[in-house]
Amino acid sequence: MGAMIQMLSTPFLFLLLSLWSLGDGLSLNYYDNTCQGFESTITDVVKKTTKNDKTVPAALLRMHFHDCFIRGCDGSVLLNSVGNNTAEKDGPPNISLHAFYVIDKAKQAVEAMCPGVVSCADILALAARDAVVISGGPTWDVPKGRKDGRVSKAIETRQLPAPTFNISQLQQSFSQRGLSMADLVTLSGGHSLGFAHCSSFRNRIHSFNTNNDIDPSLAPAFAANLRSICPLKNTAKNAGSSMDPSPTTFDNNYFKVVLQGKSLFSSDEALMTTSGTKGLVSQFASSKGAFNKAFVKSMIKMSSLTGGQEVRLDCRKVN
Missing domain, CATH: 1.10.520.10 (Peroxidase; domain 1)
Known part of the structure; x- marks a missing residue:
């Protein structure tokens, strides 16, 4: 994000x-x-x-x-x-x-x-x-x-x-904006759409930590595929991966891949590190309806953060 x-x-x-x-x-x-x-x-x-x-x-x-x-x-x-x-x-x-x-x-x-x-x-x-x-x-x-x-x-x-954030960093970031842990999990479902460049998840597939080159929470075959797309050196400028198997369809597949160890970001995997967030991931993975209902609520909440002063005549410059 x-x-x-x-x-x-x-x-x-x-x-x-x-x-x-x-x-x-x-x-x-x-x-x-x-x-x-x-x-x-x-x-x-x-x-x-x-x-x-x-x-x-x-x-x-x-x-x-x-x-x-x-x-x-x-x-x-x-x-x-x-x-x-x-x-x-x-x-x-x-x-x-x-x-x-x-x-x-x-x-x-x-x-x-x-x-x-x-x-x-x-x-x-x-x-x-x-x-x-x-x-x-x-x-x-x-x-x-x-x-x-x-x-x-x-x-x-x-x-x-950041895509590298752990759960406590994510919680702090969202809470400072009046958003809950439930909002965090729900809005992460926006990753149902789109594509991520290698730089956003390279930390998980190369030199992850002193004991593991690859993040052990990643499914092995999935990690191997990501490493082939994003090698340590000479990675193509626009190389990367879709966020989930249906990157142009808004659905609940994102939560399914999180459960399967096939999410891209550390911040995605972080949702599996507390019982509350993991429970919501499981709920949304099993029910598109539950996710849709929660997403609407969280989007209205997030988009109600206001702070402007004028109505611009040109969106690219102030009046």
């Missing part, structure tokens, strides 16, 4: 809490009197772009997560670097983010309907929901009314939970 961060100090936690609020001003009918029908416009853009690029849904879902975990869901991940400021999208964990053009297209279409009304942050939250639905996942009503942020700093991407 991100790249390595340092454990956050208490003063910095207070700063985060002062930047964010939990859903203040959000409502399901926020735009009813100012921009009716715009949600279907966003959906049409996501559908059309997905027809041309099957990686769009995974990209949009990841983009939304990476946006919400920094300054709240304020569209700061969409801003371009300017002058001496390097923006979030150019931070190490976000270099592989793509499909920003989808949000641009949706914003342009919505602006043509209702100039200066709908925030980029709301468009991203709705596009992430559409990405899940288009991929076979559940739908939900997205609370709206987010504002767009004016600050975007690459250095703050260190706050994103």
